[in-house]
Amino acid sequence: MKFLKVAFGLAALFGDFVSGMAVPPGAESVPVCKKIGVRKEVRSLTPTEWQAYTNAVAAAYNDKWIDWFGFYHSRVADVVHGNSHFLVFHRHFINSYENILQQYNPNVMVPYWNMMVDFQNPANSTVLGSKYLGGNGAGTNGCVGSGVAGSWSLTFTNNHCLNRAYNNGTTINSWYSPEYATSVLQRSNTYADLRAGIENSVHGAVHLGLDGDMGTMHSPVDPVFFLHHMNIDRLYAQWQAVKPDMRTYMYDGVDSNNAPVTVSDPITGTSVPVYEVMRIGYGNMCYTYDTIQAANGDAGALVKRGVRKCVKRPSPVVQQIVQQLPPKVLAQFYPSFAKGPGHPLENEMVALSPLQPMAADGVAAFRAPPPNENMRGRMPYPSALPDEWIRMQGSSVAEVRALEKSAYDIVCALNKANYLSPYVV
Ligand SMILES: *[C@@H]1O[C@H](CO)[C@@H](O)[C@H](O)[C@H]1NC(C)=O
Ligand SMILES: *[C@@H]1O[C@H](CO)[C@@H](O)[C@H](O)[C@H]1NC(C)=O
Ligand SMILES: [Cu+2]
Secondary structure (H helix, E strand, C coil): CHHHHHHHHHHHHHCCEECCEECCCCHHHCCECCCCEEECEHHHCCHHHHHHHHHHHHHHHHCCHHHHHHHHHHHHHHHHCCCCHHHHHHHHHHHHHHHHHHHHCCCCCCCECCHHHHCCCHHHCHHHCCCCCCCCCECCCCECCCCCCCCCCECCCCCECCECCCCECCECCCCCCHHHHHHHHHHCCCHHHHHHHHHHHHHHHHHHHHCHHHHCCCHHHCCHHHHHHHHHHHHHHHHHHHCHHHHCCCCCCECCCCCECCCCCECCCCCCECHHHHCCCECCCCEEEHHHHHHCCCCCCCHHHCCCCCCCCCCHHHHHHHHHCCHHHHHHHCHHHHHCCCCHHHCCCCCCCCCCCCCCCCCCCCCCCCCCCCCCCCCCCCCCCCHHHHHHCCCCHHHHHHHHHHHHHHHHHHHHCCCCCCCCC
8 A cells, every 4th residue: 555655656757657757747648659760860851851841941941931030049048058958949949940841842851960960061962052951151242142042032030131150250160969969969968968068069169160140149040050959959959869767858057047948848938848848759840850750760861971880890990999098088978988888868979070071972072171180180179169159149258168178178188099080180
């Protein structure tokens, strides 16, 4: 009798238990999706898939949806950045965008841009070429002039062309590497750790590197925004999938008022509770990522790129890290590698190699500048975010500087151990 009471009390506290997962009250009635689409890396889309995507984007642009997403984001920006809302708000926001595109073509899925593999010299990425998202702004108005949005006339916040202004003139300062993302995935034990490890690093560097519209609160008017945020959401989904029982509904940290968050809080600007967006494949979150699909052993996807269900032997990149970093440093930055091969979803150093041509459909192959033999493989330091942008986002400058310091410590440790990155050419 006593046992039953305790069991009932626990069930009331944590909701139902489904295969070991504590489901919060309300979440158990969120239905499984009838159809689940796969979000793929943009360079792995077939020409037909890319064309279908850009056709849907063009139709949404004509109906003023692009301006609307820029407007909406600017209205809520100060409460959904710099705190725990960041990952869940953006998951809901980019899913709404995908749902809008699916009204024009129900089969369209938004691709992601794994820009980490381009971190050394982002301006050279084929994704910032005319075939995909266009490059730097030019002329007195800083108009992009090529790619998906090359001919757009935006109306929010005023009438203008799509603007970009690379943060180092014709080039973009280094972003955050697959090595850094791998470390964050392995070191983050709470949702708040993961949010802090990603937002003002992997995420912020891309906004500031491209600048122009991407550096503002209406950044969704740049088509880079959605492909970039899909990649941020992929990291979140992978982190959840490493320990689904513990992490699917894990939500901690504070909101913009410094109040503790809970899974029943509404997503800002909606009445949707946070728990409704946390479990992908359920409710309106009818998607997965090619990396997750591959790690789950589904055929196709990334097998060609070397992701296997069971990583029995570590890749040469992981071997270098395990063998060359001093054991204490390894345990600090790569705790999973210190214990064994780790879960494939907490290793970002297996995906696309920038040394390979990115697509088989006639895109110019990646052409690196002539290598400087002294620097080949040596990790560059990511560039710092400007104070004013950190404040505009409602983030803490001190928190960002501490994060940047830890990112520099990783680069420093890797270089000191003579680690050679395959992403640095
Ligand atoms: C690659 O970067 C170099 C500068 O580092 C630049 O001169 C060259 O034009 C870039 N190539 C492309 C395709 O962007
Ligand atoms: C531009 O890049 C160079 C070479 O990496 C660097 O030394 C310089 O500080 C950068 N300039 C700016 C304004 O970020
Ligand atoms: Cu945002």
